[in-house]
Amino acid sequence: MSRVVLAGADAELTRRVQDAVDGDVHALPPGRLPGDPTRLFEQLVDGELPDVLLIGTLAPQAEVLTLAGRLDVQCPGISVVLVAEPSPELWQAAMRAGIRDLLPPTAGPAEIAAAVDRAGSAAAGRRRVLRPTQETASYTGRVITVASPKGGVGKTTVATNLAVGLTAAAPQSTVLVDLDVQFGDVASALGLLPEYTLPDAVHGPASEDTMVLKTFLTQHPSGLYAVCGAESPAAGDAVTGPDVTRLLAALAREFRYVVVDTAPGLSEQTLAALDRATDVVMLSSMDVPGVRGLRKELDVLRELCMIPAGRHVVMNLADPRGGLSVRDVETAIGTGVDVVLPRSAAVPPSTNQGVPIIASGRRDPVVKELRRLVARFAATPLVQPGRYRAKHRAAS
Template sequence: MSRFVAITAVRDFESRVRQAITGALHGELQTLSPDVLQRGTEDVFNQLTGAPPEVIVLGPGVNPDDALKLATVLDLQYPEISLLLVADPSPEIVLRAMHSGIRDVVAPEIEVNELRVLLERACLAAASRRRGMQPAAESGQQRGRVIAVMSPKGGVGKTTVATNLAVGLGAVAPMRVVIVDLDLQFGDVASGLLLEPEHTITEAVHGPASQDSMVLKAFLTVHPAGIYALCAPQKPSDSDYITADHVTRLINQLATEFQYVVVDTAPGLGEHCLATLEIATDGVWVCGMDVPSVRGLRKSFRVLKELQLLPQGRHMVLNFADRKSGITVQDVEATVGVPVDAVIPRSRNLPFSTNRGIPVLQGNTRDSATKGLKKLVARFDPRTESLPQNKLHRRVVVS
């Protein structure tokens, strides 16, 4: 559990901090009076309850000199704690804060969404520093699940499935999910999530971000559903400067920082897709209910089996399912050779949500397509991992 401490007497700001924490950041907030700053770090920690804090917010309504003095001592004694100073971010204050070990200086009128992002990044920074302080044998860093969403051909709704899967997992693990758009020429994750990213994958795989996971997080775009996104390049030609080695290093970086890494790959089996499969823990194959799509998937499975690149976790999604298509679920399973795990029937809501840039799992839409997507998300929920495989692969029916 993340722990937050705010030293302030401004109730409006305290309320905003609580709103930022609730729902997205797991943890609780303890508020202390600004008077505590004058009594030193020992008195501060004597008043704390529960687990040691990960983030301490200094202000607003505190004396900047007292806050910076406390920050200097905390940075020396407890370097694993992230410190935020709430004050007018003048150049002088920012410079003094940097020398005192303050992570960020924010204005008192900061909005809740911006505050949520800063607190999440402060928690990640604190966790990173704690790992760095542990001996290598004790750190035992656990990698997140890398979920490659794939299809041998385009037009089967792969990005729609990937974005809804990421949003659904965001409810399971808030702020612990990142979606990567690996369709480097014509990726649509940004439009599918109604995002206007300041940075793209091009910047993330070059320069300092490729060497430091904390720097990399600055290149991610935060989505309102409590997930991060790393979007495709603005220009298709930029894909020429991203190699398979770049992709491998990028995904490995993200897997050490996030519980789930959802990768929306380009159609086919290009070098970037194969690089993803080499380190993926799960593969989600999206297939349309048409003969070319089914045959393409069968060929894809054959090639990947020969290359020994089939991830241990395999999940088959039948999209655009329709009883009137002339093909049954049994036909698809017999042709491809694997069971269908989730069926997403044709729905008016899905194209509408895609055009709006708001995934159906982000809202309260109720139909059979939403049910199918939720069933897919449930396959990655730790609470369902104990279910027997025959339960997970129970026969699906197209309504």
């Protein structure tokens, strides 16, 4: 039996669905459907993802279509079934959004069970097809550059947690590059003792042969690979913009995700990383100096035409006592804020211990928001469908 999550349903539909799947369904509370799949699944027990998302008539169809379209891209192993009055127009819109099936509002338990079985089989088939492709694909990876105009805003913390989170989604397929060439501390944040560092990776034999380059990487216990920062500022200064361009191009051919931690401001190396990036995470602390610096940096990058299509604005160290709201920040920078990371007393100890908080197993609001950031890049669910029925019954 497939794992089923039910949304937008009244009590009567909930009863029929429970009858159809022998009670093995997680019904979400009523309310608006979020457009972001990660927001939807944050409401689930232990973060388990379903095989089938069944949506009832209480959810507005426009919201359903938006959510289904995003699920089809971000979580292809989940099938969506919509309960609605079928019409040719709705069928066409549903097919475009990737909805697997439509059920009439009067559907009984037998009809619902048959639709769930079809959708569950389709979800399982897509996962079987996608998994070998993901494991054997020839990569032209996403280069995700984490940038900020100022220091002290948690850039390395965000970059390391993002990289470790993506490693969970793509084991052995993520690499983190420390491009703070003078004072990079990725190695410290990950608890690594690298044999080779950034200058070794861009000079000598590693710069000429990708197979050699991979032997110069340092591996984290999570499966993440890292190009750690230089041992001294003088050694780091020997790394040029063209060196960075060649390095990132080589890594993107070998890894699905290349996460780049940069120095504050717009150094030659940071500009090279931005020029190569498919995505940029623009990071700021949630205070007036940080927000003003971010606005200036965004203005400069717009003038240089160096903001890639994948732009993600992240506010770190958010504190309601600081006096700034997200709306204030958005007004100041002239664009939306995508992720807000709250200030957390658990982050400094995790950094000092070299254990990214996203891998610590802690239940902390900042971990929840870091996972939302990771989910913006992961092409497949971060949590694979597991033994949902057993857990759900135990919790019932």
